Amino acid sequence: MAKKMKTFKSEDAGSELLESTTKDAVLDESEDEEYTHSRFKITSYGADMTAFELAHRLGKDLIVPPAFQRKYVWRVKQASRFIESLLMGLPVPGIFLFRDQKLKKQLLVDGLQRLETVHRYKNKKFEGKPFKLTEVAEPWNGKTWDELSPEDQDVVDQSVIHATIFQQDFPKAKDRSIYEVFERINTGGMRLSPQEIRACISYGEFSTLLRNLNSNHHWRAIFGKPSNRLKDEELILRFLALLHDGGKYKKPMRDFLDGFLEEYRSLNNIETKTFTKEFNDTISTVHKLLGAKAFRVGASLNAAIFDAVMVGIARRLRKGPIKKANELVNAYAGLLKDQGFVAAYVRATSDEESVRNRLRTARKAFANVS
Numbered sequence: 001m002a003k004k005m006k007t008f009k010s011e012d013a014g015s016e017l018l019e020s021t022t023k024d025a026v027l028d029e030s031e032d033e034e035y036t037h038s039r040f041k042i043t044s045y046g047a048d049m050t051a052f053e054l055a056h057r058l059g060k061d062l063i064v065p066p067a068f069q070r071k072y073v074w075r076v077k078q079a080s081r082f083i084e085s086l087l088m089g090l091p092v093p094g095i096f097l098f099r100d101q102k103l104k105k106q107l108l109v110d111g112l113q114r115l116e117t118v119h120r121y122k123n124k125k126f127e128g129k130p131f132k133l134t135e136v137a138e139p140w141n142g143k144t145w146d147e148l149s150p151e152d153q154d155v156v157d158q159s160v161i162h163a164t165i166f167q168q169d170f171p172k173a174k175d176r177s178i179y180e181v182f183e184r185i186n187t188g189g190m191r192l193s194p195q196e197i198r199a200c201i202s203y204g205e206f207s208t209l210l211r212n213l214n215s216n217h218h219w220r221a222i223f224g225k226p227s228n229r230l231k232d233e234e235l236i237l238r239f240l241a242l243l244h245d246g247g248k249y250k251k252p253m254r255d256f257l258d259g260f261l262e263e264y265r266s267l268n269n270i271e272t273k274t275f276t277k278e279f280n281d282t283i284s285t286v287h288k289l290l291g292a293k294a295f296r297v298g299a300s301l302n303a304a305i306f307d308a309v310m311v312g313i314a315r316r317l318r319k320g321p322i323k324k325a326n327e328l329v330n331a332y333a334g335l336l337k338d339q340g341f342v343a344a345y346v347r348a349t350s351d352e353e354s355v356r357n358r359l360r361t362a363r364k365a366f367a368n369v370s
Helices: 051-059 076-088 112-122 150-157 177-184 194-201 205-213 217-223 231-248 253-263 269-290 303-317 325-337 339-346 352-367
Strands: 041-050 095-100 105-110 160-170
Touching: 041 051, 051 112, 051 150, 051 160, 076 112, 076 150, 105 112, 112 150, 194 205, 194 231, 194 253, 205 231, 205 269, 217 231, 217 269, 231 253, 231 269, 231 303, 231 352, 269 303, 269 325, 303 325, 303 339, 303 352, 325 339, 325 352, 339 352
Parallel strands: 095 160
Antiparallel strands: 041 160, 095 105
16 A cells, blocks of 8 residues: 555544553453362472582473573572572572473473572673672672682582472373462562463473564564563463464463463464464554554553454454555444443453453454455
């Protein structure tokens, strides 16, 4: 189209309908859902391992590498205090390892910050700078690994860290217990987010694809800076799950997303190409025609608007590209003024009825866009 089209501004639809008071990047009511829990039969045992042994197993992929866990979040003072504890011979918190019977590997459920700290100190780097112990006792304050005495280096290497290794014996269908353990363990004083949990325990081709899709420049322009808690990856997963399995949706949203990721954990080539095209085509259409403020009726990106609009436009794109941009802009503006749609993204957004209503309303809104 030769003529440059005007992009949609959220205020055109009456942003007074919902003013977000949250300071977060995303407004998602499903994060406050209450969950039901099951009973499990767990086998567990303890093992004392040295810091040297654990680091070695991590490097050899016998323990799943931390790339599948959440990011390293400790500051240099926290990391230094942990190394100081080892040097002083103090007991340190143990780690949790989940035995994945399918992969024949151990997943690092809790302990990334501690093991990564030892790895960084021995490799002498912390965020691109020399790792010098900070605000610790003498004679170690200000010293790098190379500046420690051979005796002190040996103390760190031979420090014992207790590992609790567990596996789920029942139920057999899903290793759901690992989610529960993740959810109940605080690491570095920060609770893991649902997507951080998924990224670790359901890692595979699908998790890798989500990370790759997350770098799409149209998506980055809309979402903003990458989320340290993987909320941006979770929204991509949410779009794909509702696009393909929305008719089967049952609350809570977290369990629905867990199940979809696990089902497609090992994507084949056709599924990878399909998911990639669906997300890339839809998010590029949204960014080009609706602008970087899409999915917002206030300061924050609204997850419920995001999932419905993305699914509605993706379904329309199955018939071919959208040629009349103004029709999409007008359909979007009208959708955000639809009182039934507003009700479905303002309150009880993860209830089955709300999800069905907003998906249905959005599908109808975009179905006849040329």
